[in-house]
């Protein structure tokens with residue numbers, strides 16, 4: 406009987422800074438109504454959007470910053486047994 410053997414490799418999950426990685430995007434989301442700014446590589450754009458959103462919607466005081474950051478597994482050493 407033939408037994409299949411499998412080898413496994415350690416992988417480490419890290420932010421993807423390779424050219425395959427998407428840029429990190431920052432967006433600001435209003436907790437009151439759920440509207441959010443478009444994702445931007447510049448976090449200041451979200452702050453600006455929030456200021457404008459508050460101006461147009463008095464009382465919308467709470468926001469959350471949503472950060473979209475690409476990750477990838479980096480292959481490491483083969484595990485032996």
Ligand SMILES: [Zn+2]
Pocket residue numbers: 435436437438439440458462465
């Ligand atoms: Zn709002």
